[in-house]
Amino acid sequence: MPSVVMDGVRTHHFAFTPDRDTAREVAGLLQERVPYRRLHDRLADAGALQLSDELVRELVGRRLGRRQVYEAGRWLAEHGTRREAVKVGIVLVGVSGSERDRELLLLLGTLEEFTLYAVVALLRTQPAGEGERAVYELARRVSGWGRIHAVERLEDTDDPEIKAWLLRDGFRNGVMDEYLAPLAATTGDLYAALLDPEPDEALVDGAGGILAALARGEGGPTTGLSAYGEAVPALARYADLAASGRATLQRLDHLLTIRRHLHQPPGHWLDRDVAALRRRYSDVIGQPRWTELALAGVQDPEGVGFDLARRCASRLGLPILPQLVARLRVDAADDATWQDVLGLADTGTLVALAEELLPLDALACGPAERVVVGNGHERALELVVSELEWHPGLGLPLIRAALAGRGVRARRCGLRAVRAWLRPPEEAVAWVRAAHASEPDAELRTDMADFLDGLRQAT
Template sequence: MRKPGDDPIEDRPTLLAHALEMSVRYGPGPWPADAHRLPDDPPPPDDDHPIMTSVVLDGIRTHHFGVSPDVDAVTEVMGLLGALTSDEPFRAGLVRLHELLAGVSALTVADGLVHRLRQGTLPAERVRWVGRHLAEHGTRREAVKTGLVLLGACGDERDRDLLLLLGTLEEFTLYAAVALDRTLPDGRRAVYDLARRVRGWGRIHAVERLRGCDDPEIRDWLLRDGFRNEIMDEYLAHIAATTGGLYSALNVPEVDDALLDGAGGILAALAAGGPAEDMADYGDAVPALGRFAFLAADRPATLGRLDSLLSILAFLRDPGDDRSWPAEELRRLRLRYEELAAEPRWGDLVRAHLADPRRTDFDRALWAAERLALPVLPLLTARLEVEPLDESTWHHAVRLAGPREIEGLCHLAERLLPLPDPAGGPADRFGLGAEFAPDRALEDVVNGLGTFPGTGLPLILAALRSRVTRVRRAALATLAAWPAAAVPDEALDRVRRAMAVEPHEETRVEMASFLGDR
């Protein structure tokens, strides 16, 4: 016999159906970025200005700004739940609940609902059924999230598979992880399973619920891979170091490569500082740093180890005012890392990577080259010949160029970059996506010309007619950085003409100010 809740809520695809399709297509996860575009996503904006997605907003609010509870919404939801659980659920009530929850941020009602439900005034099994209904039939993300909240308050082992499936979508990982942890006897293992299925904010939310775990398998995973995520490793580095027992793990007779590389990533993230606990909060920081340096000295050079080494060294050179370590220990560690970073093998490694302009990890080697102060400009120009729209390479090339090289680099940019069409006009565009790669590359070049008065004028004039606002602003900023005598009349005239058609008000004001000073 069908229940009223077995019928679709509305004529839209459910979010569970989307998760099932992604599971069939990609397996248990992690899923690619396209899989996390949900059926209820709003249409893209008319322009290319970035928008903050709800999963990012949830992550930022839970970690940085806090959440203000919506008491009125909790009361209204509880009233509907009371009506739906006092007798057989009726379709109109289920639709009304879904409509209400679709317009309410689940974060603002989650704690209030759990608190009220724990008072036991509503039958738990019927509340669970309503939660399952929202999770299975919901077509709007906030309603599905609140369904997961209800399962976290009144669910049990029967909901494991549903929570893991929906939780593999980053949008729902936070709510699924909390529900798994609260309702299952082996909740930590279930959260661990979920954490390995996600890589972004979902990984952060899930791993945070593994803090203090004593399961050896989970601890080992935290040290090798669990702290890594697509947002910032800094969010999870301290959890990995403390819960995983980093220093103790580094003191076993045989430290495998995965553990050594994980340790380097954790220590580098702690050294970076913020947005969570950092090196100052890690009690074993000094001995762990010493042990990592000892182990890295005898292992093959890799870009990952070099990244970690250089990040830690930057921290040791400027540890901040709140560092309570004894001065002698800090000095000893800094000298050890400087000695290690000065070994020729690192420079040889970076140059070998940069010698092949088509390497997929060229950018990573490029950052290391800059931090090692290697003279690699000829290798960068070779890269640009085969990858002329590589923004990172243009950025570094301009930074490495001196007065003798910058002119040639500008000529290279004029030859390789598709400059803005003189017949085109400016627009208030942000410049995201592959379509705007030429604009971003031009911006990287123009940004570096402020210290070279009179150089690269054709590029600057071209940038003033770019369709991307920040490229035009970069050109204006470069001209403003030049001495007045170095700015030719041609440039002043171009700024006047650009101001007359400038669509961005703040940029137009900056242009007027620039001209007023000349």
């Protein structure tokens, strides 16, 4: 897992133990003025996240010269070839540098591995007011965990430009919009912005994205709608704007996400408010233009908007099975479309389609030694074979591929499908026997052995 992901997960979801021993050792190396290459090599395998705060404390306690710390940090930041060493270099620049380091920190921070460290360094080195603007500039350059780290340092901003950006684009990121939606709603004054008699389209789209993310985020990685004090009036205002504004698939997706959340609203909301919101969102979504939009979006199986249109059409309960099948004929690895087909097609149709479109011989490539997520074809096979437990007599080619597949879950589904037969065909029993001989998962191997023993005892 990339260190940028690990740093993001650790800072948001897990406590981590400060590495005091390494901090003392590194501070000692700095104090001894060892060659920078030696310092770099020692830091290469250190954990910058666990080390940084402790290292700063050690340096303060040892009263190292500011210039000595700065020169070491600048060298590590500019010449380092290992990411953890560069991160520590940025930290050292942050505690000893000045406004002249702005461009270096912005440059390094554009690499999301270093954004967190660059943001903190910018706030420490830049003059009052300039640090926030530098972080804002950096936040617009990154899109994943770097965006999250940067925007979180803008929580207390009073800058109108930054607040407007948070509402329109700043909350969006490549990890989960749920991480930044609460901050955008409060820091950006979402409800007040929506009260503008003629809000711009970017604001309406941003508001929908924020409110939908808050709805999805309920009980998730951050706070949801229940913690947003102006959620009810903001939701009502957004519904009004969506009702009279332009129709896009993105807005329909937001409306549907919010409506789903209203089925289980926060307990402290007033019943009359919940009832009013439910009626309002049902009325807005009931406008014929949304159905027309979703159906138009699934007409082209190769269209760039097909996936979003499919999700919207499915949640609207539209009969789009022919369009889904057309999509699978273009891309049989689209496991999300297979999931929707499962809900609309009878099992016989589903099985026939899978046998026709999935590369079964290629999927029967033998078990993996470790757990694999699998590609779209593998996930589709697992999905379809999981249904065969309830429909014995169907899908022998699929069962064969599943039992000989990479994923342990698919092999388990294959075994369950064979078990469901009153009298399993000899060929299916032979597939289980072959799978048992090479099964790396101890629990599944035992289940296969029990099934085979049961057959022997029955005869």
